[in-house]
Amino acid sequence: MTSLKQEIDRRRTFAIIAHPDAGKTTLTEKLLLFGGAIQMAGMVKAKGDRRRARSDWMKVEQERGISVASSVMTFDYAGHTFNLLDTPGHEDFSEDTYRTLSAVDSAIMVLDAAKGIESQTLKLFEVCRMRDIPIITFINKLDRDGQDPFDLLDEVENRLALDVVPASWPIGMGRDFKGCYDLFNDTLVLFDRSKGEELLASIECSGLDDPKLDQLLPADQLAKLREDVEMIRGVYPAFNHQSYLEGHMTPVFFGSAVNNFGVRELLQGIGKYAPSPRPTKTLQREITPDENKVTAFVFKIQANMDPKHRDRIAFARICSGKFKKGMKLLHVRHGKQLVIHNPLMFFAQDRETVEEAFAGDIIGIPNHGNMRIGDALTEGETLTFTGIPSFAPELLQRARADDPLKAKHLSAALEQLAEEGVARIFKPSIDPNWIVGVVGSLQFDVLMDRIRSEYNIPVKFEQVEVYAARWVSCDDPAEMKKFVDTMGSAVANDHDGDPVFLARNSWHLNDTKDKFPKIQFSATK
Numbered sequence: 001m002t003s004l005k006q007e008i009d010r011r012r013t014f015a016i017i018a019h020p021d022a023g024k025t026t027l028t029e030k031l032l033l034f035g036g037a038i039q040m041a042g043m044v045k046a047k048g049d050r051r052r053a054r055s056d057w058m059k060v061e062q063e064r065g066i067s068v069a070s071s072v073m074t075f076d077y078a079g080h081t082f083n084l085l086d087t088p089g090h091e092d093f094s095e096d097t098y099r100t101l102s103a104v105d106s107a108i109m110v111l112d113a114a115k116g117i118e119s120q121t122l123k124l125f126e127v128c129r130m131r132d133i134p135i136i137t138f139i140n141k142l143d144r145d146g147q148d149p150f151d152l153l154d155e156v157e158n159r160l161a162l163d164v165v166p167a168s169w170p171i172g173m174g175r176d177f178k179g180c181y182d183l184f185n186d187t188l189v190l191f192d193r194s195k196g197e198e199l200l201a202s203i204e205c206s207g208l209d210d211p212k213l214d215q216l217l218p219a220d221q222l223a224k225l226r227e228d229v230e231m232i233r234g235v236y237p238a239f240n241h242q243s244y245l246e247g248h249m250t251p252v253f254f255g256s257a258v259n260n261f262g263v264r265e266l267l268q269g270i271g272k273y274a275p276s277p278r279p280t281k282t283l284q285r286e287i288t289p290d291e292n293k294v295t296a297f298v299f300k301i302q303a304n305m306d307p308k309h310r311d312r313i314a315f316a317r318i319c320s321g322k323f324k325k326g327m328k329l330l331h332v333r334h335g336k337q338l339v340i341h342n343p344l345m346f347f348a349q350d351r352e353t354v355e356e357a358f359a360g361d362i363i364g365i366p367n368h369g370n371m372r373i374g375d376a377l378t379e380g381e382t383l384t385f386t387g388i389p390s391f392a393p394e395l396l397q398r399a400r401a402d403d404p405l406k407a408k409h410l411s412a413a414l415e416q417l418a419e420e421g422v423a424r425i426f427k428p429s430i431d432p433n434w435i436v437g438v439v440g441s442l443q444f445d446v447l448m449d450r451i452r453s454e455y456n457i458p459v460k461f462e463q464v465e466v467y468a469a470r471w472v473s474c475d476d477p478a479e480m481k482k483f484v485d486t487m488g489s490a491v492a493n494d495h496d497g498d499p500v501f502l503a504r505n506s507w508h509l510n511d512t513k514d515k516f517p518k519i520q521f522s523a524t525k
């Protein structure tokens with residue numbers, strides 16, 4: 001029997017961060033192939049009918065070629081259990097991505113060899129840096145002509161202020177791409193275009209002077225490889241595991257995801273170097289993963305994943321202990337005991353009820369709307385998880401049902417979506433319609449589509465004269481009452497009933513702040 005510590009030690013919970021089109025989906029697919037989680041490539045972003053039939057709002061995704069739903073994929077490979085948390089790449093959905101990053105221990109940063117670091121890579125990297133998430137870099141698409149590998153390393157080093165260490169080194173590029181030399185293990189992995197995705201065994205070498213290499217590589221490319229590696233060993237520091245774990249250094253792998261090249265080495269690298277579940281901070285104390293008692297927090301809610309079931313799943317990261325099916329946990333926010341009858345885990349496209357799960361794992365908890373992002377589950381302790389980001393809604397519009405008789409239904413739908421965390425909603429004191437606030441404009445399209453397909457309510461979003469929403473609070477109830485009475489029509493309530501000030505423009509906001517110095521205005525809740 002394996003001990004709790006052994007179970008935890010073999011877990012790797014990670015996400016892939018990338019600018020759209022760098023190859024995140026392709027890499028995910030190939031990683032799952034290694035885990036035997038899927039039989040055939042092409043299933044993650046299934047072009048097939050099954051996925052299409054799932055939910056109409058995914059049409060938004062198909063039409064725009066982006067991935068808007070994020071999920072969890074668990075698979076085993078070479079003695080490790082990997083939990084890969086998928087993150088939507090489009091910037092309008094970065095809110096979801098940021099929350100997902102609060103639930104991982106490490107990240108893979110995928111770069112397109114031709115494009116290097118792009119805008120979204122930079123943003124996501126900043127989030128990883130804030131959380132000290134260690135990063136392994138995968139430079140993708142070596143089968144195409146791209147930038148010089150030294151330039152790519154320089155770019156990572158300079159723009160991200162990270163120490164870089166090549167873990168492998170490409171031999172040629174584009175049409176001349178012959179494979180990679182694994183610098184950590186002194187092995188040669190050859191690339192054979194004609195073999196498609198089939199993997200070639202890596203060839204052990206005694207070093208770069210190994211005479212085998214002369215037979216395996218063209219003389220000019222071998223000479224270049226030797227020269228490059230001499231330079232690498234002179235210029236870059238040796239790999240320092242501690243420095244990687246602290247987020248100061250990134251090992252860099254090269255490959256071609258679509259050709260399944262370099263993916264095995266990357267996965268082995270994650271197994272070998274990426275951290276097992278790390279401690280989690282709460283307001284009260286730090287939780288260590290091998291504590292006996294179970295603690296977990298909800299970082300994502302997804303409703304209506306399957307329209308047939310009208311279900312709602314809270315994704316919870318287990319932070320400590322061994323979770324068992326049927327366990328009774330304290331839902332801290334409600335102060336109530338909750339029996340988790342059917343905890344789910346996700347294996348590629350399938351979800352299964354699981355008997356047990358360990359720190360580092362993500363379980364899905366089906367529920368009827370009582371769980372929220374940030375909720376804590378414990379065996380009795382009161383804990384408040386910190387660092388699950390909340391974003392200020394920057395774009396605000398009024399939601400109106402095409403059919404006025406459906407206003408009530410629309411209200412219910414919006415409240416559910418707000419609980420899911422996809423939008424903020426505000427009910428102004430004098431307007432029967434909800435004002436909806438989002439971070440990126442594409443979210444309005446998704447909302448419109450989801451409300452139409454999942455709740456069968458045709459809905460429109462209209463411009464409103466609201467520039468910003470600010471949650472208001474005050475220690476002095478009399479002052480708060482005065483504020484609400486004076487500001488009247490500019491005061492709304494969010495779906496929890498908490499007061500929010502809706503400013504018409506920046507002058508209105510500043511003027512009101514000046515008039516009510518005792519009131520606190522907050523852009524996030």
Ligand code: GDP
Binds near residue numbers: 023024026140258
């Ligand atoms: P995502 O937006 O980051 O999820 O990117 P995708 O995985 O969807 O890939 C974007 C495009 O790049 C697709 O057309 C892929 O087929 C292509 N692609 C992915 N990996 C490679 C690669 O190694 N080489 C080449 N030439 N194309 C690739």
